[in-house]
Amino acid sequence: MENLISRYRNVTILVVVLFAQVLGLAMQVRRSTQDESTRLIRVWAVDAVTPLEKSIVWFQSGVSGLWHNYFYLRGVRQENRDLKLQIERLRIEQVRLNEDAEQARRLQALLGFKEQFISKTLAAQVIGSSGSEQSRSIYIDKGTHDGIRPDMAVITAEGVVGKVLRAFKTTSQVLLINDQTSGVGSILEKSRLQGVLRGTPVGEVVLEKVMSDETVQPGEKVVTSGGDQIFPKGLPVGTVTKVSPGPELFLNIRVKPAADLSRLEEVLVITQQEEKQPSLADGAAPIRAADILAQRLPSVPDRPPDDPNKPPPPTSGLKILPAPTTQAPSGSTGSPKPSGANASSPSPGPSRIGPSRLGQSSSGQSMQGQLGPGQTSNTSVIPKPHADSAGSASTPGSVSSATTQTGNPPAVKPSTAPKPAAPAVKIPDVTNAAPDSQSQPVSPKPDAPSKQPATEPAPPQEQPQ
């Protein structure tokens, strides 16, 4: 036997080495992913490779920054003018979207939904990849020392990127959504069909588990459903590009990722999420844009106060009641009061100036590639409803950056389904109002205190210019 082994020494060693590796592989496959700890060899390999990658990326960024920020400034003035125009357009759009968001929050509060907040994000730079076509993952320059843990969501301004697979001390491995071992709970934005987003062996992304009798149109947006407990609900994932009959009873829906997964440079890691129920009191503090306009427009004079010694209530800081109340007393023949059913109607929702409830990034690193001039990297995402509802859940998140006009951090905002543009000043729902008040613009007048539980008129925080 000994002679046989020595005679076939090379083959014996080959068999032993192969057997050891197959055994190790089988044990890894058998072991649950939850219990898997990071192998020492992975730590060594990452520690050996990533410092060089970090150095090269740092040097490259420095040279590129020097060139682009100090030498190559052709066309910057024109671009600056264009961006200013764009900011103006976005400001107008922001007012409208804030109004829609506030309406959604109000409805969520009425229905007792819990909102999912992204309270902390961390900007990280991509420093390398796995180098294998079969394993689609990237490495970022932040690790456990920066608060990153496995299974944290990774996003960009465009959409979902993936999740943290392994976190090392100063680096982390991120599994991209187009890897075949990844899975993201997703939902189609319009049809509200839920499925699981998976990668394919060739790096494409498909939405699985959608029944073949459903109708899905190419071009429809796909957002996260929040069901995987990793990605907050409503983040944009991609767009449906092709729909075909798939295996068994399911459709084969091909999705183009919203984020360009092959050209990632900076990403955001969602390091903290929190859930809480939206509070109506929170939404009442900022002044409505419609209120500002209403103050400038002629309106029916206020109803004289019952108590002559009592100071008249402010004309702004209108709050919305959490539930419909009774009709205003018979003496309310003046302008319509946005209380009760009127208040809960969609039209006169208080719109906020500035993202007052947005989370803040814990890093503050610059995201030159993602953010525009004047923006910082502090990012957050507008909260999304946790439960699925046709109305309120239609505030899915398109991650975008916002300017810091009000001193608040810029927001990573959820995108919504295309909605008709709302007027700057809305005509209130007048079903309970006096007929002569229909032509009046919004003239926010708080109800009598007895009519408004927890709706003390709040003083305006922003004065009209």
Add this chain to the structure above:
Amino acid sequence: MPITYTSNEQVEVYRFSLPAAILIPLIAVFLQAFIPWRFHFFSIFDLPLLVVIFFAVARRSPVAGLLTGAAIGLLQDSLTGHPLGLYGIAKTVVGYGASSLGVKLDVENAGSRFLVVLFFYVVHEIVYFTIARGLVGLTLQWSWPREMGSALANALLAVALFALLDRFKQRT
């Protein structure tokens, strides 16, 4: 120059300095992880595999070849999200095969290097796919045109790369 059948006494066995033996595989793995992120087309190349073949045919020792293949393969596995051993097993087989072939064949010229890399690239892919599908359960799609294209590209790169790496050879 055609591939010549030689005896063990006629072929030369090379060795490498310790820094070269450590740094060359490390640099190959590093480049494999770094470059495809910037230039996506580079992902068709497998630099660690080329280094395994180069060391195996230069040393002409099956044990050294398979151990080098196992080490580089496991290092490459460590950077992927998949279980350790997929590349390790494939490169172990390639290291053993290339070094065994190197004992019998003269693989010092460009033509033979091209053919050896072309052959062992396909072997590597077959072993990898077999293990990945059979043991790990990954869903991989085999495409002969794609694999042959990648094999040709790797073989062409190998001819240039091996000429560069020849500078690190030391005669025993």
